[in-house]
Amino acid sequence: MTGIGSYASEGCTSLASITIPSRVTSIVKSDFLDCTSLASVTFADTTTCYITIISIYWQDKIGGMQTEVTDPNANENYFDIYRNHYWYKK
Secondary structure, X not given: OOEEXXXXXXXXXXXXXXXXOOOOOEEOOOOOOOOOOOOEEEEOOOOOEEEEXXXXXXXXXXXXXEEOOOOHHHHXXXXXXOOOEEEEEO
16 A cells, blocks of 8 residues: 555645645545645546545545545545545545
8 A cells, every 4th residue: 555644744834736646545644734725636546535534444444435536626625624534545
């Protein structure tokens, strides 16, 4: 699994957009916490991603919901709303 670690971009107020490479299969919680200028998150691979709530089962991908990731502006919203969740490529 190739992922982005917890709080990787936390507080990066100048970050306006980011593209998640297709090789990234997981994004850990709060990677973009307090990135107040972030307006666009583009996934290079726009297949469905899997989002799961923080739990002891996050590594096993138990629970959660599927989220379409084709709209960069909506993706930013998801990262803000679900900042304490783990993301997985489905």
